[in-house]
Amino acid sequence: MRYPGGKGRCYQHIISLMPPHRVYVETHLGGGAVLRHKRPAEVNIGIEKDARVIDRWRSLGTASVEIIHGDALDFLEGYPFRGDELVYCDPPYPRSTRAKARIYRHDYTNADHVRLLSVLRRVPCMVVVSSYGNDLYAEHLSDWRCVEFPGDSHTGPRTETAWLNFPEPTNLHDYRFCGADYRARERLRRRRAGLVRRIENLPAVERNALLHDLACRFGPELASTGSPG
Template sequence: MIKLPTISTYYGGKGSSGTYQKIINHVRPHDTLIIPFLGNCALTRRIQWPAQVIANDLDPYIIDQWRNAELGPRLDLYNLPALDFLATVLKRPNLGRVVIYCDPPYPLGSRKSQQLRYHFEMTDRDHEELLTAIRFLRVDCLVSTYPNERYAQQLSHWNRTEFQSQTRHGAATEWLFYNYPIPEVLHDTRFAGNNYREREYIKRKAARWVAKWALLPPHEQQHIMEQLIIVTPNVIVNQINN
């Protein structure tokens, strides 16, 4: 198993139970994962990695922590302003299917604590420039934030999922925006389910079905697969390809 760096004191992480699972359950199949605001990025630490992960943070300390983990050639790290990073990376060839996950410092007015927490905070103008840059992207993009009017207005044409997360200041309402329909096929199905109970139920059900499948004669397995492909061809083909 790859050991990823964990910056335990990092503010605004998505590592609490139920938070990273909710985000991963909105990510469609892809070949390249792009992270403009890396931080402690629970998504990068938890999701099944695609062919390449391209990540960035303006804080050199963060980049050093990930670089020192020596995670191999699938991880490409940058230390640039987020918009410069996106402009550079999206010009690269052979990206395949792209997913961008943006978890910027949340607007100060949306936080319970008004204290500055990051070495590189974002001003209102910075948020406006980010939203202007991403709001009409033609690749899959997800954005995390707390409820606030600026993001609600600028991303009003995107889908939005609202859920509760646990922070050091107690429960908080998270918004997850995404510029595509609710996924029918996921990049990583290990966390399927709306909560812990559902996830455990799905895991147990899958284990039972796999055990029953293994006991079937090969010709029965073949017949069932053919029927599944007839009934849901697009879903099955996508699952096979990813």
């Protein structure tokens, strides 16, 4: 699904920022590139205000995702958060960052952005917000962690920014997309596969002794990673 402002070329970076979570919420769904590529959580929710976008999602029949036709803020203000949710928010880009005056049927004024950011600051769970770098977000999220990564726009490559309300994680929800670019991801994947093969090829007792040592040494860290990615 190609979509204006879609994350089809940089979802790997965004997914690799996400710690393990039970509930995944994507508040400005559009083409939902991140939601479509990441390992699903136990509960997955997508919210979108544009009825035509909702129709497209419903026609795809996404049984494992609850698709909500509505306003992101209404959802965020009404959801009974428990703390183990991750909200990913990719709102329309602020007017100052784009050449075209209008891209979406439902757009955001600066006042809408400020309202959204102030609600996101109060949401009691992990939050990731993405946009192009801009003063308004830099000011309102000045105490959040900020990560830049290569993205795309209709005019060519463009740096995207993510703001996050949690420290850099050591455990991820989905390890498949770690690495700065395709080559780094492939290198990492091959290294992991090579190590697993070497362990597989050990005599059974030696392999189990090693697994026992690893469990003793890293057990608590492994337990918090959730199921394998």
